[in-house]
Amino acid sequence: NAGVTQTPKFQVLKTGQSMTLQCAQDMNHNSMYWYRQDPGMGLRLIYYSASEGTTDKGEVPNGYNVSRLNKREFSLRLESAAPSQTSVYFCASSPERGGLYEQFFGPGTRLTVL
Amino acid sequence: GENVEQHPSTLSVQEGDSAVIKCTYSDSASNYFPWYKQELGKRPQLIIDIRSNVGEKKDQRIAVTLNKTAKHFSLHITETQPEDSAVYFCAASKGGSYIPTFGRGTSLIVHP
Numbered sequence: 001n002a003g004v005t006q007t008p009k010f011q012v013l014k015t016g017q018s019m020t021l022q023c024a025q026d027m028n029h030n031s032m033y034w035y036r037q038d039p040g041m042g043l044r045l046i047y048y049s050a051s052e053g054t055t056d057k058g059e060v061p062n063g064y065n066v067s068r069l070n071k072r073e074f075s076l077r078l079e080s081a082a083p084s085q086t087s088v089y090f091c092a093s094s095p096e097r098g099g100l101y102e103q104f105f106g107p108g109t110r111l112t113v114l
Numbered sequence: 115g116e117n118v119e120q121h122p123s124t125l126s127v128q129e130g131d132s133a134v135i136k137c138t139y140s141d142s143a144s145n146y147f148p149w150y151k152q153e154l155g156k157r158p159q160l161i162i163d164i165r166s167n168v169g170e171k172k173d174q175r176i177a178v179t180l181n182k183t184a185k186h187f188s189l190h191i192t193e194t195q196p197e198d199s200a201v202y203f204c205a206a207s208k209g210g211s212y213i214p215t216f217g218r219g220t221s222l223i224v225h226p
Contacts, residue, residue, distance in 0.1 A: 040219075043216045050212045090157065103148075103150075103158075103214065105158050
């Protein structure tokens with residue numbers, strides 16, 4: 001099992017450009033999450049999907065959109081990148097009721113917006 | 115919503131010493147408390163967790179204690195080794211919620 005995979009690993013964008021971060025899991029998990037990690041701020045939830053077909057906002061959703069393409073895949077889109085979105089992005093999955101079970105994280109995407 | 119405070123933000127110890135990281139939470143309904151370890155440049159990974167029906171849980175050199183009355187829980191690492199150097203995150207969540215709330219992390223540095 002590959003677990004949770006993310007692409008790309010690194011990305012540099014110019015202000016105003018758009019991009020999509022891809023995430024996939026092969027553990028048949030129901031719940032998937034997108035976090036951003038900034039120094040001293042811990043892990044902040046951007047969006048989550050409790051199950052296929054549903055998505056909900058987290059703590060810091062502004063400037064992002066998500067798509068739960070199927071049970072395996074959950075993508076994060078930046079429509080018009082801003083320097084404040086420079087961060088490390090982690091995708092995670094959980095069997096169900098993510099609050100009560102371990103979260104499995106992907107390797108992360110390091111994004112720089114110039 | 116839930117609020118999780120984690121202290122200290124940085125902890126420096128000598129190899130062989132013990133390390134303790136503490137977290138407090140605000141929602142008395144929270145009943146699941148995991149701890150994640152993140153090595154430099156790597157992804158967070160679960161190292162131990164505890165549920166509200168248990169007061170203490172051990173796994174070799176690491177242990178977690180939970181005080182539901184005071185709404186705090188702690189991670190204890192004994193006989194620290196350089197490979198324990200990492201950022202540690204606590205989290206709290208409750209049934210019916212799909213979202214754990216994370217603390218801001220503790221950077222543990224173990225000096226050889």
